[in-house]
Amino acid sequence: MIRFEKRESTSTSLKILIPTVSIILGILIGAVAILLKGINPIKVYQALLIGAYSSKYTFSETLVAATPLILISAGLIVVFKMNFWNIGAYGQYIMGAIFSSYFAIFWSPHIPKLIMLTVMVIAGMVGGALWAIIPALLKAYWEVNEVISTLLLNYIALFILKFLMYGTWRDPLSHGFPLSKPFPDNAQLPRIIPHTRVNLGLIFGIIAVVVVWYLLKKTKFGYEIRVIGENPNAARYAGMNVAKNIIIAMIISGALAGLAGMVQVSGIIHLLQIKINPDYGYTAIIVAWLAYLDPIVASFFAVFLGGLASGAYQIQITMQVPFGIVGVIESAILFVLIGSEIFMRYRLVFDVGKKKHSGQEETL
């Protein structure tokens, strides 16, 4: 008979082993999916690797895709620590892009660059934070389920973006395409590696990771959200203000997602359009979980999943492999990861010809 037995402590090696195995199995399941479509998976993965990591330029594109993932996942880790399910980074990212674009589109191109970019950074963070405060308030005061409210707000944000892009924000010179006028130079984030699209946003991401790490490890706020996440009732008994902490955590999470949206429009595409890749908001959830909510570890997984995304864009064009393969691989990774957490808390015991034990004190 096989059964699970409780572990006294979680081993660190499992924290490395399980995500690694999850990724390997995810890639294998992806290979089966590709094979079923009648395509050679080895060729696809080869092309994907080349498309993601082979040259300085392709690796820079991986970093470009990793940047929003680093920013968003750093913020998500703060709220996930307290078991608050912000699924709304998608919408917060869009609002950040919209708020910051307003200044790029409607303010003078002659404003000094430093002032313009500072305003846009703040606007992006405010836009994301405002969109995040709505579900935080609803949850904190009325106990409205945040999974549902954040998700619905994603769709609402997307339609606001469409409304603007088919309306007054559309460039009259765009021949009817839903594009804003191109951002002037003073509204473009400087690029930090020549001949690539890697921009200041990556530095923002690194700063965000350090700040979040410090917040979680070294401050009273970090301590409180951990306690709330583990046992909200105990937190209340201890006199912690749960509502206040939810709101602060969501402001941080939303602001970082909004900043990611700002970085995308100001640092990468240099205009506002409907396709600004808000799906980073969902991928960042996977990043945060793979890292077991550690912001520093998360930045490495962001580079991995960023590579998967940028490699997949390449093979979509060169090999006609639909981008959906990323979803198949990512979901397989998540299923294995979530399903394996039981091994962190329990060990497998094979009772062969032994009488049944009472459990806990047993060691192999």
Place this chain on the structure above:
Amino acid sequence: MSGAHHIVLIALFSAAVQSGTTLLYPTIGEIFAERAGILNLGVEGMMIMGAFFGFVVTYITKNPYIGFLAGVLAGGISALIHAFVSITLRGNQVVSGLALTIFGLGFTNFYGQKWINLRSPVTVSQMSVPLLSKIPYIGPIFFKQDALVYTSYIVAIVMWFILYKTKVGVHLRATGQNARAADAMGVNVYATRYWWTFFGGLLAGAGGAYLTIAYAPFWLDGMTAGRGWIAIALVIFAMWDPLNAMVGAYLFGGIDALQLQLQAVGVTIPSSLLNMLPYLLTLIVIIIATLIVRVKHISAPKELGIPYNREEK
């Protein structure tokens, strides 16, 4: 009121029932999964699987009913992944459900490319119910529909009966409220949760299949467009009751049908704002429903989302 207005209104409400049917099936399914204590946020993913397989099998067999069954099964099989991860492996149900949604959307994008924009060669035919279809207003709205709509009425009523009037329903509710007590009553908690999670997937698949077989008989990438999330919201609106789910589903079907109608007649409101309406109203309704649920002291099943471990005392 002139005759023409009358016909327009009947057509609008009739479309509301059809749009509502795509929501009614998944909402009832999720009600039963949640009643058993399993939160499955993968409804969107299961629906798109049902929509895709429903469409493809209908297209190939030219029989919408076989297609519908294929869609139903696709939803159910997808749900089994979530059941295994959250029941047997006791994994986090929120993340597992999200993974299921990512899976469904990715899978159908990956395999669906060559079906995009194809139209279904057949669709389900309308059949009037004798006598009932003659009732003024009600008849033409509810009883001049297709067989899959009638099936959804039967499912809602039968499931209400099972939930409140049978031993199966007692056991199901006990499992979601207090799994240990249910276990002591002799209920097999794992089997109960597996079955109702599977059932939830079957109905999510049904909602998706109805979308591509009857309501919008073609295939577009990601065409469920958030209906799965609206269905999850409707579970709270319905207060975990299958008959209330009908009210919620048709209300939102109505808003959906209305915004399409307004776009069709070319009102000056931008289509993006009209498209936003169902999501915005769901958000408002879910806030109101949450407040009502609190005042009335109705709560979600107490052990919703909490894994059960028989050996742990």
